Amino acid sequence: VVVVLALTLSQKADNLKRTFIARCEKFQGYDCQKIWVAFEQAHVGRDPCNVPMEAYDPLFAEAPFKPACNRMMFWSKTKDVVHDFTENRDCFLTLEDTLLGSVLDGLTWCGKKGSSETFSSGCPGWKDCEKNPVRSFWNGASTAFADVACGDVTAMLNGSITTPFSPTSTFASIEVKRFNSMRVESLNVVLVTRKNAVTNCTNASLRNLQEELDDGIKYNCTEVAESQVLDCSSDPEKPCGACW
């Protein structure tokens, strides 16, 4: 039983590497083996509850986030609709459209003290401990991606919840704080609404968002029906500026 279990575990980690490399190879001009090694060294052999986000700095140096002024899209609680949109249209770029974001999206991984392997099961969950390898990666990636934000920045937030700008979200706790008025001209919130929307642009949490912004960054908010976002993803002829 122990042998079968050990085989299953190592096979899962092999799958993770295969997925990582296959997704990475969709991007031209990178050494994916080298990127994998930088990824491994961030978590391998470490206590899976004690991986700081700085552990990923060598990985971020290997495949840096490049600024895409006026096209950068942040999001919170809108994962499906935002990626449906960015997969179909070139208007905007989310973190998950970058090399490292797309390679690791949806994956779970960790190391173990005294082991040189990467595991893809038996890893701490998002909330089990703060410094787990997955959460630290996304915190570090969100920091680095927000640091290069420039021009007019867009954020897709969820108008079907009472607190679209939640203080505990990555968007509020990390990304907004990194927007620098030297680089970022404006933040444009797209508040995605459904028929029974509970929130509009006058929402209290969005007032907090405006107060959080670095002085000099302009702020706009537009309520957009989810159906309108989906229509625009399926119509590549429609100019990006006509979506909302």
Ligand code: ZNA
């Ligand atoms: N692609 C990701 O898995 C991911 C992306 C994870 C964390 C952060 N990001 C960045 S930050 C993303 O590119 C957006 O710009 C920002 C969204 O983060 P958020 O404001 O915290 O929004 P959210 O919808 O609460 O969380 C985003 C994602 O984080 C989720 O889809 C999950 O993958 C993960 N997550 C957040 N909270 C939990 C969680 N996973 C498990 N348990 C949780 N409690």
